Amino acid sequence: MKTSVTKLSPSEGQIILWKAGYGRIPTHTELAIRGINSSESLLCVLCFKEPESMDHLLCHCEVVSKIWKMWCFMWNVQLVFPEKVKDLIVV
Numbered sequence: 001m002k003t004s005v006t007k008l009s010p011s012e013g014q015i016i017l018w019k020a021g022y023g024r025i026p027t028h029t030e031l032a033i034r035g036i037n038s039s040e041s042l043l044c045v046l047c048f049k050e051p052e053s054m055d056h057l058l059c060h061c062e063v064v065s066k067i068w069k070m071w072c073f074m075w076n077v078q079l080v081f082p083e084k085v086k087d088l089i090v091v
């Protein structure tokens with residue numbers, strides 16, 4: 001029996017979620033932690049109210065939340081957002 005490599009490898013969405021959960025996506029906050037943020041402000045570029053982090057962008061940003069709510073309404077889906085992106089990762 002031949003097993004496809006694509007069935008064994010994680011999907012692109014799983015990889016992005018893992019990177020987001022472990023601080024591997026270069027948000028303003030992550031770049032500042034590494035000392036390479038050249039931006040004067042760490043604020044979220046969408047709402048300008050909170051520091052830009054993956055937890056903020058995916059779980060708490062009011063702009064992104066509006067988009068998720070519209071998407072949920074269109075597809076008749078209910079979502080419950082976790083406090084942290086890492087909570088979405090199932091080991």
Ligand SMILES: [Zn+2]
Pocket residue numbers: 044045046047048049050056057060061062063
């Ligand atoms: Zn925001």
